[in-house]
Amino acid sequence: MAGARTVSRILTVSGILMMVVGGVGFILVMILNAFVLDEFDAYGEVPIPGSGHVQLPAGQAQISFHTSVTGSPSSGFPMPPLKLSIIPPEGVADPVLTENHGTLTTINSDTHIRIWTAEIPAAGTYQIRTDGQVGGYINPQLAFGKESSYGYLHWVFLGLLGLGLLDLIVALFLRKAGGGRRTVGLVSNPSLDPYTPPSYTQTSHTPPSYTPTDQGVRLEQLKTIAALRDSGALTQDEFEAEKRRILGE
Structure with a gap:
């Protein structure tokens, strides 16, 4: 019983620590990925409207709308109608473009939001052509990049948060189980049951008989x-x- 209480205390302390570390780490990683480690323009940018060449690796590329803003835009940031053409090198298949809107990110009036994901069939220099109704935007561009290389870290801290919660649940279960066993022991032992009156034998008050x-x-x-x-x-x-x-x- 004492061992169960000790294990319960250890699990409680470790669970609280893991939940604190996991929660704080998750928030920090999300902030760093959004504002510091984000590589939304890792491969280059093309103005809107305009054209240019971008060196793209094989695999997935994130395409974001990038502009400067005045003030603090809300989640209802208006997206202008845009057109994009990606012309591959000779002998390479056309990239597959998929609409994939992401979260709006703003740092010091610099705003970007993912709008497409492109599957690039082979590494090479691709010709990019852009167009759209961007008359009211400051220096609008399409940025070609990738997700943060540390994007997996938020899953690590989220898992740590879950383990901490599991530790607390197990600790609570052990504490309740230990308390239940103590209660049964008191009731099953008549000498410790407060509702069982003490029994006396008649011989304890009867004087010894003699002839x-x-x-x-x-x-x-x-x-x-x-x-x-x-x-x-x-x-x-x-x-x-x-x-x-x-x-x-």
Whole structure:
């Protein structure tokens, strides 16, 4: 029982620590990935409208709308209608473009939001052509990049947060189980049950029995007839006669 309580305390402390580290780490990684480690323009940018060449590796590329803003844009940031053409090198298949809107990120009036994901069939220099209704935007561009290389870290801290929560659940279960066993022990032991009255044996208050001797019996009888004589129930002659009979004279 003491061991279960010790394990419960250890799990409680470790669970709280893991939840704190996991929660704080998750928030920090999300902030760093969004504002510091984000590589949304890792491969280059092309103005809107305009054209240019971008060196793209094989695999997935993130395409974001990038502009400067005044003030703090809300989540309802208006996206302008855009057109994009990606012309591959000779002999390479066209990239597959998929609409994939991401989260709006703003740092010091610099705003970007992912709008497409492109599957690049082979590494090479791709010609990019852009167009759109961007008359009200400051220096609008399409940025070609990739997700942060540390994007997996938020899953690590999220898993740590889950393990901490699991530790607390197990600790609570052990604590309840230990308390239940203590209660059963008290009830099952009559000597510890506050509702069970103490039992007493009759011999604990009964004086020890003994067998009187003949001399003792005669002494008691003499005391009895002496009391009867003193009370007037017996005359002196009757007392003397009873005395001789008791003493066997």
